[in-house]
Amino acid sequence: xxxxxxxxxxxxxxxxxxxxxxxxxxxxxxxxxxxxxxxxxxxxxxxxxxxxxxxxxxxxxxxxxxxxxxxxxxxxxxxxxxxxxxxxxxxxxxxxxxxxxxxxxxxxxxxxx
Amino acid sequence: xxxxxxxxxxxxxxxxxxxxxxxxxxxxxxxxxxxxxxxxxxxxxxxxxxxxxxxxxxxxxxxxxxxxxxxxxxxxxxxxxxxxxxxxxxxxxxxxxxxxxxxxxxxxxxxxxx
Numbered sequence: 330x331x332x333x334x335x336x337x338x339x340x341x342x343x344x345x346x347x348x349x350x351x352x353x354x355x356x357x358x359x360x361x362x363x364x365x366x367x368x369x370x371x372x373x374x375x376x377x378x379x380x381x382x383x384x385x386x387x388x389x390x391x392x393x394x395x396x397x398x399x400x401x402x403x404x405x406x407x408x409x410x411x412x413x414x415x416x417x418x419x420x421x422x423x424x425x426x427x428x429x430x431x432x433x434x435x436x437x438x439x440x441x442x
Numbered sequence: 443x444x445x446x447x448x449x450x451x452x453x454x455x456x457x458x459x460x461x462x463x464x465x466x467x468x469x470x471x472x473x474x475x476x477x478x479x480x481x482x483x484x485x486x487x488x489x490x491x492x493x494x495x496x497x498x499x500x501x502x503x504x505x506x507x508x509x510x511x512x513x514x515x516x517x518x519x520x521x522x523x524x525x526x527x528x529x530x531x532x533x534x535x536x537x538x539x540x541x542x543x544x545x546x547x548x549x550x551x552x553x554x555x556x
């Protein structure tokens with residue numbers, strides 16, 4: 330079946346450094362790629378998304394890049410702050426049924442002050 | 443706007459008991475979803491609905507049932523609780539298909555089956 334692989338599972342960085350999380354997807358028809366941030370005890374919240382007709386999107390300290398040929402996309406967080414510490418999930422739309430996205434397993438990011 | 447509201451937040455069940463997890467949204471979204479989240483496994487889709495009266499199975503539907511009688515509400519029912527159903531359950535909604543629009547999540551129900 331279709332899947333999304335996410336790496337690394339855990340990432341620890343020093344405050345002010347950059348963090349990069351990478352995902353690969355299997356469905357060549359995938360055309361929507363959201364990223365969610367989940368804080369402790371809360372549900373996931375969208376932080377940024379990208380569509381297949383765009384190669385890069387930026388919103389302040391976060392950016393996402395998409396390589397359709399290689400079927401991978403990445404989340405970049407610059408100038409990390411302690412409040413960036415959370416679990417981050419990538420996701421990709423799948424064509425089957427037309428109504429779903431599938432999620433990566435998540436990356437736990439620790440930002441050390 | 444409250445967004446997506448889930449109740450209860452925590453629950454402990456005995457094996458074989460049944461219960462309903464409640465989910466309601468006030469954004470007038472047609473699309474609603476139920477996920478379970480197990481440690482290190484991401485989110486797995488249980489059931490989804492594209493509108494009132496219409497539901498369909500996701501990746502892991504066994505042991506669960508849903509109904510969608512109104513746009514706002516999408517309850518998830520466990521009929522015979524089993525230890526394998528110990529998990530965190532999230533309800534979500536979206537204005538269009540999740541294949542094209544972001545989902546809005548509730549804060550989850552943490553369920554333990556003992």
